[in-house]
Amino acid sequence: MLPTILDLASLKxxxxxxxxxxxxxxxxxxxxxxxxxxxxxxxMTPDDDLRAAACELLARVPEPNSLPLWGVPFAVKDNIDVAGLPTTAACPAFAYHPEEDATTVARLKAAxxxxxxxxxxxxxxxxxNGTRSPYGAPRSVFDRNYVSGGSSSGSAVAVAAGLASFSLGTDTAGSGRVPAAFNNLVGIKPTPGLVPNVGVVPACRSVDVVTVFAATVGDGTTVRRIMEGYDARDPFSRRAAPANxxxxxxxxxxxxxxxxxxxGNKDVEALYDAAIERAKSLGAEIVPFDYAPFRQAAELLYNGPWVAERLAAVKDFLETNAGDFDPTVRTIIEGAKAYDAVAAFEGRYRLEALRQKTKVEWEKVDFLMLPTSPTTYTVEEMRADPIVKNGHFGRYTNFANLLDCAAIAIPAGFDAKDHLPAGVMLVGPAFTDEALAPFADAMHRVLNxxxxxxxxxxxxxxxxxxxxAEDLVPIVVVGAHLTGMPLNHELTRPGGCKLKTCRTDGSYRLFALPGTVPPKPGLVRDPGFAGKGVEVEVWALPPAAFARFVQNIPAPLGVGKITLDDGSSISGFLCEVHAVADARDITEFGGWRGYVSAADPAS
Incomplete structure (x- = not known):
């Protein structure tokens, strides 16, 4: 019998x-x-389509748990594209039918x-807050009178109610964290640009982030690692620069x-103080800091020219369909008309001045621990005062994307009546995503x-x-060990994790090796060749597993240094030149996955 909450460990x-x-x-x-x-x-994905997806997975990869997310059910916020399902952004008149999955969704399906x-x-x-939708207001899983948090309302409730193992949200002002607090979940908010936004309806394009709701920090971190990786189609996509x-x-x-x-919420304040004491018990040094410059930066998101980015995202639709907007949403977006280009530059100058002030505070600390939301409200309280009370929720979240931070929200316990949950957030500078996770996991466990x-x-x-990743040994894979391919389990079973999808530099050719089972390619460096690079994945293995893995590589394959398109050099699969003398050159397909798809369109 499956547990109420479908965490990854229990499902596996x-x-x-x-x-x-x-x-x-x-x-x-x-x-x-x-x-x-x-x-x-x-x-909802139709019942028969769900059954078909399960059958397709079993046909493609029949061995249980042979992919990182083998058979794991997940839900997707409806401003993120899923091929075959409409994207509405909670506005029926805006709905469209995407032909392709968002990058994040495609990577998770491949896993x-x-x-x-x-x-x-x-x-x-x-x-x-989660009340601004013509499709109704999802409610807290603990009390239907209370808001679920938003904007990723349904995504949080789906996981908290046991309908999905994890879900995708988006976060501009805190939408991937506040609903986590109100539903006793973990919310993973990556550094802006770490996870691509291709296939996402933008709110504020320059600071939007795709997020993960999960039962545990480990689950959310696993999903984030699979989603992340540079995608040139997203102008704000970045390659990670891990910070320790x-x-x-x-x-x-x-x-x-x-x-x-x-x-006035003394219960949430008491839970925050209790979390501070728990952090001490884990060996942390507690350092009071000046939140003022962070708060002042946060105010720019809704009370500054960044609101104009929301108008930029939907301006054409607003001109023709103003009556289809939720009244509060329309009021906020139309408020952008008060800002001009001069105000935009002045806002940018103000943000950079505040960023300089926050650097003084970052010198004092390694990361911050803040209340995820300082309070909560009933649905009726929110509807009676929708802008002011919504603003209360964002007091400690709104700055994070403007100031280029990573954050993880975790459950912090329940109020004095054992009624409603609250949460705390760990927030670090850019690319501290990996570094935050172990302490966030430890905190989640001790807060119980x-x-x-x-x-x-x-x-x-x-x-x-x-x-x-810094405790693991990286390796570049090019063929049957790629995500979704027959030998990928040789990486996932011993605890490997995918770091990114990328390309080699242009000096490599790829060949289809004849007679290999399962079929495999051979990657060969040709210094005189000027191509576009071959698509590869970079994985990381524990040192002992890496040694066993390399020892079992069959000839004519071996391990050597591979130069990637960013100039870095990482150990990976190379092929002896003699073995490709009679092999087909498949470089034109861009990589093994492209070749396999061309050979078998159904794949």
């Missing part, structure tokens, strides 16, 4: 014990029908995950008395708040955060 154990993805799909179908919240989904539906949101991702943090005694910045604001609506659930030991 069930698959190892004989559960089939088809069984899992039938359970998801039953849970969707039994749900008491009709506003979670805007479009074995199954989309169960498109989830509700504050219209055009404008809001932190102290592992033994981190300096954690906490709010002092002047900047503390909980809007459960997972989603199962507040008594023990976090599985198997879901602990896997070693960060």
């Amino acid at each position: 154990a069930a698959y190892a014990a004989g559960l089939s993805p088809l069984d899992l799909v039938e359970e998801i179908i039953a849970r969707r029908k039994a749900s008491d919240d009709p506003a979670i989904f805007i479009t 074995g995950a199954i989309v169960i539906g498109k989830t509700n949101l504050d219209q055009f991702a404008t809001g932190l 943090l102290p592992s033994s005694r981190p300096r954690i910045g906490v709010l002092d008395g002047v900047e503390r604001e909980f809007y 708040a459960g997972m989603g609506k199962d507040r008594t659930a023990a976090l599985p030991a198997a879901s602990r955060v896997a070693p960060a």
Whole structure:
């Protein structure tokens, strides 16, 4: 029997014990029908399509758990494209039917995950509360009178209610974190640009981030690692520049008395103080810091020219369909008309001046620990004062993307009545995503708040955060070990993680090696060749697993240094030149995946 919350460790154990993805799909179908919240989904993947997706997975990769997310059900916020399902951004008149998956969705599907539906949101991702949708307002899984948080409302509730193992949200002002706090979940907000936004309806294009809701930090980190990686089609996409943090005694910045604001919610303040004490018990040094410059930067997002970015995203649609907007969303977006180009530059100057002030505070600390939201409200309270009360939710979240931060939101416990949950956030400078995860995982465990609506659930030991990339040995793979390919399990089983998808530099050729089982390519460097590079994946293995892996590589393949398109040099699969003398040159296909797809369009 499956647990209430479908965390990755429990689901993998069930698959190892004989559960089939088809069984899992039938359970998801039953849970969707039994749900008491009709506003979670805007479009559900049809039952027969779910069954077909499970069958396709079994045909493609029949061995259980042989992909990182083999048979894992996930939900997608309905401003992120999924081929075959409409994208509405919670505005029926805006709906369109994408022909391709968003980059994030495509990468997760390749890792074995199954989309169960498109989830509700504050219209055009404008809001932190979850009530601004013509499809209804998803509710807190703990009390239907209370908001779920937004804008990624349905995504959070789907995981917290046990309908999905994880879900995708987006975060401009805190939309991937506030709903996590209100539903007792982990919210992973990557550094802006780390995860591509290709196939995402923008809110504020320059600071939007695709996020993950999950039961544990380990689960969310696994998903984030699969999603991330440079995509040139996104003008804001960036390659990671990993930043380290102290592992033994981190300096954690906490709010002092002047900047503390909980809007009268003493329960959330008490939970924040308890989290500080728990951080001390884990060896952290607690350092009060000045939140003022961070707060002042946060105010620019809605009370400055960045609101004009929201208008830029939908200006043509607004001109023809103003009546189709939620009234509050329309008021916010039309407020952008008060700003001109001069105001935009002045806002940028103000942000950079505040960034300089925050650098003084970052010198004092390694990362910050803040309340995810200082309070919560009922649906009726929110509807009575939708802009002011929504602003309360963003007091400690709005700055993070403007100031180029990574963040992880974790459950912090329940109020004095054991009624509603609250959360805390760990926030670090750009590209501290990996470095934040182990401490966030440790905090989630010592705070002992459960997972989603199962507040008594023990976090599985198997879901602990896997070693960060810097503790692993990287290797470039080019063929049968790629994600979704027959030998990928040789990387995933010993604890490997995918770091990125990229290309070699232009001096490499790719050949289809005859007579290999399963079929394999051979990568050969030709210094005189000037191509476009070959698509590869960079994985990382624990040192002992790397040694075993290399030892088992069959001739004529071997391991040597491969130069990537960014100039870096990493160990990876190369082929002896003599073995490609009679092999077909398939470089023109761009990589092994392109060649396989061309040879078998159904693949």
